[in-house]
Amino acid sequence: MARIKPQALLQQSKRKKGPSRISATTIVFYMLILALIGFFLFATYRYWSNRSRFRSQNQLAVSEHETSYADSKKSEIPGYAVLDTSKGSIIVELNKDNSPEAVDEFIDFCQKGHFKGMLFHRVIKHYVIQAGDNQGAGATEDWNLRGKQPTSVKHEAFMLGTSKGKHTNKGFDLFITTAPIPDLNEKLIVFGRVVRGEDVVQEIEEVDTDEHYKPKVSIGILDVTLKQKI
Template sequence: MARIKPQALLQQSKRKKGPSRISATTVLFYLLILTLVGFFLFASYRHWSNRSRLQAESHVSISEGDISSADSKRSDLPGYAVLNTSKGSIIIELHKETAPEVVDEFIDLCQKGHFKGMLFHLVIKHYVIQAGDNHGAGATEDWNLRGKQHAISSMKHEAFMLGTSKGKHNHKGFDLFITTAPIPDLNEKLIVFGQVIKGEDVVQEIEEVDTDEHYKPKISIGILDVTLKQKV
């Protein structure tokens, strides 16, 4: 067997025990991988963060848009109604902010011609004039007369206010009341949804007509038609 020289054994031992060297190319490769992973994580964070912010802003924008749309729809409704009566015109400013549902119903009925030809069938001086369906007028007359005893005791319910009776209305049950004096007793009976701004003299002229013992006018006085207006 051939003998290995000591110098060759020493060199062979150094090659086995010496630390292995990592090339510069390998180091750069791993650095590039770490850089790409870090960039990907940062980009993902930015993407989801911006998406969450945009969704939140979009939700707020939609909510504000709904409110704006509702406000715009409300402002598009007619703000005034002109009651053309056989005694003259009465201009009403509608309270569409404080009684929106009643104003909506009133406008709808005006557009359908519900009030055309409607008679004022109850006239109580210094109290109220009423137009509408006079079926069952006795009950209405009763509470009107009871309220009249305490009519001028408060300013809660002003004169020349337009209202309708509370409760659900049937097709013909939307009656109209115009007060001719401050009447607090009607606060629990009527929903006020408008105010006379012109034509108080016409209301007073209707109020002064002769009536029978049941407060029914002896001559026919009615609403010829109702005109809706945005401005007057």
């Protein structure tokens, strides 16, 4: 077998191709592509981040506007009513939060002049005075008996209420308790409390009545005035 001379080996090694080198242009090209991809991802992130923040701020602004609008509408509802009676004035704070429907009905009837000239036709000492359409004495006599049963007190003295159920032009009556009444929760919707004029309520309570608790001398409501503040 013939030996290859050293010179021939050297020439063959020179002919072999060495590893290919990446040119600088290629490196720059790939770096630009990576930079563009990074810029695109960053821009996408900023876009969705700003959009999400904008939506949140917009929803918050709408919510604050709605809340502000609801509060303004709520503040427009009168908070007090002045009952001018033939014995003096009774000022009542309306319970707008716990009895909104009853308060709305009461205000509507006040604006229609429903309570002008309304008489207190039932007066029961240490119990309640009632103004409205006289439907007879049976119901109130029954309440007087039921009120003496030992149950939890839910109606304090000097609370303003009306009968439960649908009210008609003649059916919105007014009750002012003159003592804690245990059993009126099933009968009345309490929508206010007397804040001034308790002495007037007590003076009406002390009038002489017949066997049906009807005052022997007419006592009535001259007018009702609605007020925001007192």
